[in-house]
Amino acid sequence: MFVQSGGGWSQRAELIASDGAAQDDFGKAFVAYEATPESAAAVMQKLRARFDPVTAATLADEAFAATDRYLGRLFIFRKGRLICGYSIKSGAQDPASLAAQVH
Numbered sequence: 001m002f003v004q005s006g007g008g009w010s011q012r013a014e015l016i017a018s019d020g021a022a023q024d025d026f027g028k029a030f031v032a033y034e035a036t037p038e039s040a041a042a043v044m045q046k047l048r049a050r051f052d053p054v055t056a057a058t059l060a061d062e063a064f065a066a067t068d069r070y071l072g073r074l075f076i077f078r079k080g081r082l083i084c085g086y087s088i089k090s091g092a093q094d095p096a097s098l099a100a101q102v103h
Helices: 037-050 095-102
Strands: 002-005 008-011 029-033 055-057 062-068 072-079 082-088
Touching (some): 037 062, 037 072, 037 082, 072 095, 082 095
Antiparallel strands (some): 029 082
């Protein structure tokens, strides 16, 4: 958990599952619902710009892979009005293969 103090953020605590395994990561998946497929497509366009450069991928209506300094390897896809994705900071898991499992 992070706490804002002054003009910055500092880590106060770390959440660890009592039954956790070596490959467990927190916060690696997300799903966002937009009002319409068109608004979801507009969000995808903004995400592509945010994580540029991206590599186009073929999954669902549209998808891309990218790497981010803070989030690690990313895979984000859109199906209709849903935007889904995975972020893997470290480890051998592939975010694209994880996304394909939930597609």
